[in-house]
Amino acid sequence: MIKLDQFLKLLGIASTGGQAKLMIIDGDVKVNGTVETRRGRKLTEDDQVTVGGQTFKVGDVTHSNN
Template sequence: MTQQIIHIHREPVELYKILKFTGMADSGGGAKNVIADGQVKVNGAVELQKRKKIMSGDSIEFAGVKYTVKLEDSAP
């Protein structure tokens, strides 16, 4: 399984928004659909909550890729 890092600048971020802004889904509606279809795992478990709060250190699995969420320091 491929692994990638998703950088966020604030937390928490809702799951469907992460799928949308990273390009895993083509739109917010598309992101909500794949979540509702049980295609997304958070921390190893199928997640059906579209607005699940994602924090730094969480993992997301979708389409054979595992993503680790990392909070970026926004200070200059």
Template sequence: MSDTEDVPIREGGIRLGQLLKFVGVADSGADAAAIIAAGDVQVDGEVETRRGRQLDRGAVVEVAAPGGTQRFRVI
């Protein structure tokens, strides 16, 4: 597993699909939805299938990809 990348956000959190686009894992909302629907995303160790899942500071998101798992922490 790769190192955890810290992702700063504004107050109020960020939605999972938005985070995936922001960090470059997904090019569009449709891409984000497909990655999430495939079960390739975990939030705090649990598979998450809701693109609109609200992420608050401290959430850890892991994305499984062919090149290895990417890990992000919302700060």
């Protein structure tokens, strides 16, 4: 499991936790098609995160970075 703000940093979309927080609070991030404003939202492998018009499956990203 990984938190949403940590996931954005892992992707390289946000360089800092503060930047990730602002993106999430501003409504720029969707989880499974729904805008998510909780930066501590825990993601599972099956969740899909959409940001900047790109969608990432959590399991694909976290497994390729291990």
